[in-house]
Amino acid sequence: MTTYRHTKGKIKDNALEALLHDPLFRQRIEKNIKGKGSYQRKGKHSKGGNWEASGK
Numbered sequence: 204m205t206t207y208r209h210t211k212g213k214i215k216d217n218a219l220e221a222l223l224h225d226p227l228f229r230q231r232i233e234k235n236i237k238g239k240g241s242y243q244r245k246g247k248h249s250k251g252g253n254w255e256a257s258g259k
Contacts, residue, residue, distance in 0.1 A: 207227065214221040222228065235241035 207222075209221065209225055211221065211225050
């Protein structure tokens, strides 16, 4: 079993409650892939750029 390094000070009384207030269990925002709120400014394959040879 792996161990987790608690980052919010020393655990005093309740270890479970202390872990719940740790960044490990914070709420995360999921980005929609499809539908409302899913627009992405950068394209999926934007690194390719202009791959065609340009005319001289």
